[in-house]
Amino acid sequence: MEKVWLSSPHMGEMERKFVAEAFDTNWVSPVGPHIGAFEKELAEYAGIGHCAALSSGTAAIHLALILLGIKGGDEVVCSSFTFSGSCNPIAYVGATPVFVDSEEVTWNMDPVLLEECIKDRLSKTGKKPSAIILVHLYGMPADVEAIMKTARAHSIPVIEDAAEALGSTYGGKALGTFGDLGVYSFNGNKIITTSGGGALISENAEWIAKARFLATQARDPAPHYQHSEIGYNYRLSNICAGIGRGQLMVLDERVHQRRRNFDAYLDGLSDLKGVSFPAEPDSAYANRWLTTILIDPEKAGTNRVEVAAALEKENIESRPLWKPMHLQPVFQSAPAYSRGVSERLFETGLCLPSGSNLPEGDRDRVIRLVRDCWK
Ligand SMILES: *Cc1c(COP(=O)(O)O)cnc(C)c1O
Numbered sequence: 001m002e003k004v005w006l007s008s009p010h011m012g013e014m015e016r017k018f019v020a021e022a023f024d025t026n027w028v029s030p031v032g033p034h035i036g037a038f039e040k041e042l043a044e045y046a047g048i049g050h051c052a053a054l055s056s057g058t059a060a061i062h063l064a065l066i067l068l069g070i071k072g073g074d075e076v077v078c079s080s081f082t083f084s085g086s087c088n089p090i091a092y093v094g095a096t097p098v099f100v101d102s103e104e105v106t107w108n109m110d111p112v113l114l115e116e117c118i119k120d121r122l123s124k125t126g127k128k129p130s131a132i133i134l135v136h137l138y139g140m141p142a143d144v145e146a147i148m149k150t151a152r153a154h155s156i157p158v159i160e161d162a163a164e165a166l167g168s169t170y171g172g173k174a175l176g177t178f179g180d181l182g183v184y185s186f187n188g189n190k191i192i193t194t195s196g197g198g199a200l201i202s203e204n205a206e207w208i209a210k211a212r213f214l215a216t217q218a219r220d221p222a223p224h225y226q227h228s229e230i231g232y233n234y235r236l237s238n239i240c241a242g243i244g245r246g247q248l249m250v251l252d253e254r255v256h257q258r259r260r261n262f263d264a265y266l267d268g269l270s271d272l273k274g275v276s277f278p279a280e281p282d283s284a285y286a287n288r289w290l291t292t293i294l295i296d297p298e299k300a301g302t303n304r305v306e307v308a309a310a311l312e313k314e315n316i317e318s319r320p321l322w323k324p325m326h327l328q329p330v331f332q333s334a335p336a337y338s339r340g341v342s343e344r345l346f347e348t349g350l351c352l353p354s355g356s357n358l359p360e361g362d363r364d365r366v367i368r369l370v371r372d373c374w375k
Pocket residue numbers: 055056057058059082083084085086135137161163164184185186187197198
């Protein structure tokens with residue numbers, strides 16, 4: 001039986017043409033016309049002033065922290081319910097992550113808990129956190145209004161990790177554009193891909209220019225190789241940028257396809273006892289990158305492990321929700337503010353096959369197999 005993937009790359013018509021153009025003109029390096037064009041087109045899509053194309057979303061978060069001057073001894077607040085790429089860069093700069101749990105509606109950072117966290121860090125360390133990394137998980141917009149209000153009230157800069165949320169909006173405005181800096185990822189399983197890549201966006205032109213400088217080994221303007229700062233090899237290649245340009249052209253279509261998956265699963269599964277889906281709040285438009293369901297074992301009589309096993313038997317990939325960072329061995333000693341929400345989400349949640357290229361027949365089969373677990 002052919003494998004049904006959780007979320008696999010889905011190329012459009014133009015990617016191959018842009019890549020061929022890169023070959024034909026010999027711009028086969030981290031320099032070339034596709035890079036600038038991709039940055040411009042992505043910035044236009046998001047409705048933001050400036051964009052730097054980078055080798056990954058993780059690299060973008062790393063550079064964002066450097067641009068904000070985060071260093072050893074600083075604390076950085078981060079959503080606990082996320083992928084490790086969100087918070088590993090906090091360790092890269094020698095700072096300490098402080099994790100804040102989710103709220104029930106969006107599964108993203110709880111604004112009330114954030115306020116508590118900031119006050120508690122102030123009283124415990126005498127210093128407020130130096131930055132906040134706000135994640136929009138699975139493409140669902142966080143309560144950005146409340147989070148930004150709290151962040152602004154305490155004058156703490158916000159990095160929006162919209163790695164999973166390209167194409168999502170809040171109040172009609174693209175996610176990634178609310179914070180001081182925004183981050184996208186074009187990893188292979190994201191809503192669009194460059195095979196691997198990321199971007200840093202901001203209204204601050206200087207920051208983005210500095211990000212490009214740092215991403216290309218921080219080379220000073222001189223006739224020889226001269227360096228006054230530590231640099232990184234974080235630039236996106238011209239070939240990958242070409243793929244990205246093609247993918248941007250089909251992004252809205254990809255969002256619609258992902259949302260159709262969600263609607264079909266909602267239709268096919270929501271009557272099952274103990275099953276629930278995350279609902280979109282009023283001002284939110286979610287790209288529904290992955291369709292996620294919660295299975296309450298008490299009510300369902302089955303659980304996420306059994307459902308995943310039933311799918312696996314038919315060569316269908318599913319995945320538990322992200323394991324919260326405050327429960328990860330590597331972040332054991334990091335301060336955490338939790339009410340157990342993300343922990344429960346992790347224990348009961350499952351991501352279903354959600355590719356924009358998922359054949360309807362396969363999706364129907366997933367629905368049938370999941371339903372069989374309730375029989
Ligand atoms: C994928 C992802 C990242 C990291 O992006 P890469 O391009 O894989 O480095 C960061 N945060 C979240 C929430 C992600 O899903």
